[in-house]
């Protein structure tokens with residue numbers, strides 16, 4: 001058989017670079033999505049050395065990939081040259097490969113510290129499926145099994161070892177490590193070391209001992225979440241020496257962001273899910289109860305769905321999670337307890353049925369979609385009622401500082417939901433990253449820019465109502481009270497305070513309550529009005545607002561979209577971004593599921609969706625062609641090549657025109 005590495009002549013799309021809007025940093029390298037945005041490092045183009053050659057051929061041989069994702073190559077090169085490395089890549093950026101490839105290219109053992117015990121088995125299964133000798137040690141192993149693995153470690157039989165941080169504290173473990181010819185340490189989820197992070201693990205503090213004991217070895221710290229403060233903490237705690245820092249953009253180009261007005265939310269969700277009958281997705285809900293109700297209703301409508309929340313028994317939780325990962329169910333309805341450590345690459349949509357509490361959480365949760373780089377949807381259902389509900393919860397908090405933080409975070413979230421700007425721009429702005437493009441063409445606001453109108457009149461009404469109330473009463477009120485006055489409400493407060501006698505009373509009949517509320521929030525976002533957190537969210541005109549009121553300056557507002565609705569499938573995520581023969585794709589998917597079940601591994605360990613779609617597009621019918629498919633490395637070619645070739649051949653026999661028709665544009 002020809003060496004598969006030799007034959008890579010068929011042009012192939014790199015899914016991560018396909019359908020992408022690029023981020024340009026200082027005019028450099030417009031094709032790189034993950035350009036470092038903190039110019040900590042200016043990276044020269046990789047020279048074509050022997051090292052790059054061997055990196056690329058190992059990438060092809062073991063993982064079946066043709067090209068590196070942004071920053072992977074630079075990170076790997078730095079680690080191979082003995083530098084300490086700190087890598088901040090978004091979810092799906094391909095962090096694992098950054099330590100797996102150096103491990104393969106060097107003799108000795110790479111030790112990976114990871115807090116995600118539940119994932120270790122899958123990771124090791126994945127490596128073994130690619131022909132890489134890997135193992136893990138954690139509390140889930142019985143004594144006999146652990147002993148067997150120790151023996152092999154002493155015999156130098158592994159390339160990669162995954163350990164949980166608590167293992168490092170076990171007596172004798174660090175001494176054992178000394179005898180295992182360790183060549184590199186990789187600390188995954190490195191933010192866990194920091195108290196300032198969202199997921200602090202005290203056991204991670206032990207890691208500073210490692211550096212003391214192995215001063216000469218290169219360390220790698222990898223994470224998808226780190227603010228400036230957490231980053232400094234990681235560098236300090238791990239005592240990284242002159243670490244080369246690589247920070248990728250937080251942009252996830254394959255994710256499509258969209259906000260829908262929440263109306264009959266179950267119907268909206270059901271319609272969407274039914275439009276993607278073969279895809280998996282997560283629906284996040286605010287409460288435990290809601291996850292169960294939604295899962296029940298979905299099942300009654302014929303969708304395979306299960307709930308997941310922290311109130312379930314650990315066993316039930318693990319079962320439902322497992323069923324989702326193994327493609328036995330399509331949809332998991334979950335609280336935010338779900339997700340950390342979910343490695344499923346083919347989550348095609350993440351829906352938020354209720355408003356998340358803050359943008360950081362929203363970014364993390366939506367980040368679980370599309371790790372494989374294929375187009376995936378992030379849909380948020382928004383209603384002002386959710387805001388009121390959450391404000392109520394917040395006002396129940398006893399600590400005033402906490403209340404303020406929560407209110408500010410909620411306001412940023414509402415801003416995201418109501419903004420008519422590019423969703424990407426808002427999200428990335430939250431992480432202090434600039435999005436320099438006019439349109440991303442991959443969010444609802446860029447696809448269908450919101451209609452604006454000359455809102456000078458309603459803006460004037462709203463602002464003068466604030467002014468009048470303040471003037472008459474000497475105190476400020478919240479947004480709802482202003483709307484009450486505009487709509488001529490006769491509620492107790494309006495009457496008690498005599499606001500029914502103001503000139504602005506009952507002058508707003510042309511709009512409904514939610515519309516006035518939306519105008520109010522837009523005027524806040526645009527700096528005409530200020531909302532004071534510490535004083536029960538009362539409204540005050542800013543100097544910009546006062547002068548606009550005085551000078552009658554024109555103000556543009558967003559056309560209310562309260563009554564508009566659309567939950568239509570949007571774009572090419574139906575084809576996963578790779579046009580292929582859908583019938584063959586379905587056949588191959590079934591085959592994958594059977595093989596995975598036989599071997600007791602999740603389907604994606606066998607092949608990813610990207611790989612199956614490429615097969616259903618390119619119809620490989622011999623080993624040579626098969627090895628050209630992305631994700632088919634040597635080991636998988638040997639193990640599964642024939643089975644899949646057979647399935648494809650059979651399919652072509654039964655559908656002789658398939659290959660021709662499907663790949664031609666329809667006329």
Ligand code: ADP
Nearest residue numbers: 065067068069091092093094095096097345371
């Ligand atoms: P992260 O840990 O950064 O979220 P992973 O390491 O789990 O990301 O990788 C996400 C997905 O991307 C996996 O399915 C992996 O196989 C795939 N992947 C990683 N590197 C590449 C590459 N260079 N080319 C194609 N696919 C890749």
Ligand code: ZN
Nearest residue numbers: 422440443446
């Ligand atoms: Zn956009």
